[in-house]
Amino acid sequence: MSDFRERAAALDAADPLSAWRQQFQLDADVVAYLDGNSLGRLPLRTRERLATFVREEWGARLIRGWSEGWVELPVVVGDEVGALLGAAPGQTVVGDSTSIGIAKALHAAASLAPGRTRLVVDASDFPTDRYLAEEVARQRGLELVVVHRDAEGDVAASLADVLDERTAVVLLSHVDYRTGVLLDLPSLTAQVHAAGALVVWDLCHSAGVVPTSLDTAEVDLAVGCTYKYLNGGPGAPAFLYAAARHLPHLEQPLPGWWSADDLFAMAEEYRPATDARRLLSGTPNVAGLVAVREGVAMVAEAGVEAARAKSELLTGFTVDALDALGERGLALQLVTPREPDRRGSHVTVRVPDARALTARLTDRGVVPDFREPDLLRLGLAPLTTSFAELHAGLSVLAEELAH
């Protein structure tokens, strides 16, 4: 790996985002954090902002905080997330969990396709997506249809087999949480629309690291989490996007006072908001929103295009290093596509005894992610992962694989 060390040094020297790393908390016991796609590092400014929020807003302003800005946070932070996703203001909110967002998006999409009888999911969708899709289908009397990826990890061919006038909604993941395959969002969106159906995109593994043009691609609804590349913290509230053309018409299954036209009217009758607040339900966690806002601002300042450029270099470096290990006869099999434009920001390899390997790596300060049954997932976060860090992590991986 010594030639990779020099390459890493050169890449770090040329990295326009390299200064961002110092704006996050870095602890000496972590040699290489390769799990930013599960939980992003802590921004120093978030640490400060949360302390200020707790003391000066919650503690000092108390209930007055709601009328001094908190009440708008779900849409304000939503718009800021939306800006990273190619969404004009007024279509995105932040609150609840990704799972709740998926349920809302699927119900909403189905409500916009009356008379259609099928809900299509991808077998490789994240479990919570599939569980919720199954339940939404059950509740609405829809038939659940499962499509499968082809050998390249694409879903277009399988989709083509099932899309027809019966299709109400298709749920797809922009980046596959296991393989890292990046789907062609505009093309698949157009394919779904050609059948007259709606598409719900799960952006969990692409938000903040893959440029996405929700408005231009005419995506219907989208959901994603903020605790990965957006560095919002463990269990940070999720975002939910619905195209402006749908907002006044969609029905969502969890109407609460926060989705009502007038939050504080506390009216006898429920009148839904016609703007993005229509997607909300109950009181959002304010500290969660405050933290998300900082992480989102950092990605906005760095730029998603710049993040993507570095991400491609990070994953490329990783693929090359893994190839070199394979050439040395170490047992590993690359699962993630070699073409940069077909992958997100994590690289997955199939290895023997992946769970035990993950534990050994973690003991040595190299933190990757394990996914059942035999996958090792290396998440690369452009704002925080340096090439030197990545090289250090891959070197330890090489040693452990060689044992």
Next chain:
Amino acid sequence: MSDFRERAAALDAADPLSAWRQQFQLDADVVAYLDGNSLGRLPLRTRERLATFVREEWGARLIRGWSEGWVELPVVVGDEVGALLGAAPGQTVVGDSTSIGIAKALHAAASLAPGRTRLVVDASDFPTDRYLAEEVARQRGLELVVVHRDAEGDVAASLADVLDERTAVVLLSHVDYRTGVLLDLPSLTAQVHAAGALVVWDLCHSAGVVPTSLDTAEVDLAVGCTYKYLNGGPGAPAFLYAAARHLPHLEQPLPGWWSADDLFAMAEEYRPATDARRLLSGTPNVAGLVAVREGVAMVAEAGVEAARAKSELLTGFTVDALDALGERGLALQLVTPREPDRRGSHVTVRVPDARALTARLTDRGVVPDFREPDLLRLGLAPLTTSFAELHAGLSVLAEELAH
């Protein structure tokens, strides 16, 4: 109000909970905080704990935090909240918002009453409760039946008129968010059960301040927020209780990976947990749970019985003071019951121009709550409200009413 000043001093001197007040952030600009029933004050230990959590857990442990305790927090904190509510461990979780919890509880209760066709709500339930009940009824094809309070604010007579073999679920609020009326939870639960129906209790305005025996009363499901008397912070995650006898059987409408039998199996097929985790959905906000835990611990240490005893003195003091103002000819009408055992921990008065009065009071550092159209709500939090503070607030109220 000068005799009330002496009485306040005597009550403070005899108050066994008086030392708790100093464990919360107190700022000089707030003369009297009378809105602890909307958003509780900030515990100093929560401020410290959150800072430690952010720096030493999220920042330093990163993804490893999940296996070092975070993953259990929804049930651990749930059990701690449950202990305040008379619930044995294993039946309560914390996560999501109250609104989401109400939707889950109503769906779950309805799933346990197959063949029954009616969902009963109280016209005085909080708006989000009514909106969600209406939507759940619509989704499940149930008939929504609305009961009304009698002149004393009780609902038993109206319930008796509608309860029959068609009733699936009844949704009731332990303490009315406007009037402060405290319902007889054991008796009403028995009344609903006598008709073979299930009851869902909204405990938002009683949790932590009114002793509640969920298990002994054989309550079916209960929901409530943690940002009022439990001091969990703005939009803190809510709790959801389901009796152990129901947990293995109930269906909930938002099944995600967190409600699956094995969270990390990411199995093809959804197998619901048979314990309290069955009530969860997606990833909970960890900082929110950490904050709730501190507030709950403080109430547990102080004791709910002791909190209730002080609460009755606080509300009694308020009622007497308001009566004295009424005798001086000031325009106000007590809405909350005079009998201590028929009210929660807030006192509501009808006043002319309540919205403007609330604004004037707030300008003078006295923070009450306004509720449409003409209600002034005075929330009294036993751990943080001193009698001197209450007296100061009521004195300013008297001046403003006299203008």
